[in-house]
Amino acid sequence: MRKTREREHTMEKRIAAAVLAALLVPAGASAQSAGPSGQALGQTCFVCHGPDGRSAGPIASLAGLPKDHVVRQMTEFKTDRRPSTIMNRIAKSYSDEQIAAIAEFIATLK
């Protein structure tokens, strides 16, 4: 009886730890674990690039761009290899991991 209860208790603890771990993973987390998710970062792009990355003017649309393309452009902006008015200032705000996470989110936009 006591043994069963002990085993049950250990089991409870293990499952509890697993549930806790699942709870603590932020929704949409990918490469980043501590910082904002790719989705959270990527949704800030819409302020200029339009809702869901669809722009109605000369600012580039993001919807439909493949992940690798976005990573390459953002990296070129970040390192000033590609000239721009503002994206070089913005791209420098993000780590390579964050750029990958943003690109992964952007690639999901239809």
Add this chain to the structure above:
Amino acid sequence: MTRTRRSLLKTAGAAAGLGVIGMPALAQGAAGKVVVIGAGFGGGTTARYLKRANAALDVTLIERDEKFITCPFSNYVVAGFRKIGDVTHGFDGLRKAGIKVVKGDATAVDTAGRSVSLADGSKHPYDKLVVSPGIELNFAGVAGYSEAAAEKMPHAWKAGPQTLLLRRQLEAMADGGTFILCPPANPFRCPPGPYERVSVVAWYLKTNKPKSKILVFDAKDAFSKQGLFQAAWESEFPGMVTWVAGKDGGKVESVDPNAMTVKSGFGSEKGAVVNVIPPQRAGAIAQAAGLTADNGWCPVDPMTFASTKAQNVYVVGDATIAGAMPKSGSSANTQGKVVANAIVASLANKPPGAPALFNICYSLVTPDYGISTTDAYQVSADKGITVTPNAGGVSVRMATALNERKLEAEYTVNWYKSITSDIWA
């Protein structure tokens, strides 16, 4: 088994500091009733992104006006190259997104009983409340100024009739007149706004009334995008604009709306048009709900924009104390997304994801000359919201073959189309 599961859940809940968790709460998209006060940049974004994140949420948006008139681009209405209709947005898009838009004036919040009262006596209960009231003008902050005085000396710092009044005054002004603008001390809505207004008014005057002058009596010694604005004033409107810093006598001591004079350390100056932008504080409902600090603005948890003054209440936009973030439409837009995610997580008894905060402020000097300032932000419990270092900042000092000024003028127009579509389309 039942006992095991119950005690297991208790353990998990206690360990996560989340209280007791029921199984349904572990599922994505827990339902709940969210009330949002204010359909501007902050409130409109929050309502929309709440429904995007969880369509099952019951979202009610309370707005005093039939339509929202944006402060961004209202300077171009003053200068005459946009119409008021161009900066006016209805709420059909928000309704189509499943949001209940209620026309009414929120006058009180019972934060203990979780209910919002409107002026018509109706009550709106909530699980979570979002307050996005914008600013209230502190008319008493300038001696001699008042709401009545604003009919002679417009502030035009809330877009609408005041914008049109300032436009009419500018059109009626004789060539050779003086346009006086008095910006407030920090913090205030739209830090580059007064200087963009100086610019586009100068553009209008240069074309239509070239003998006119612009005098700026500033409470401050420095302002947003100062180097870029001052260089542009010199190159585009040489000799037209005089900016007087606070330390050089620019601080306004009083105004006289009948004599149309502004008294400062610089002396008493008479203007043909006088534009007084008084100091500001959080919108009235934030004060009535007890969400403001002694300085008149709303303190929030920088991770979620939850009010530090009341449970289950979030504040977004100009009304907040948001560290390094300026009071801008772009700031409010990214804050609204943070709040939406935080509320959806909270209703599902999940911890919020880390916030992604960002700002971009475009300004036009002329319809073909644009400049910008932008920053991403880092958030920590001890330092609050700070600018991400070694990034962001203002446009290049000297334009290159890329033709930055023209491109940024085009991007300014595109930004407006994008952000307003993100919120109201």
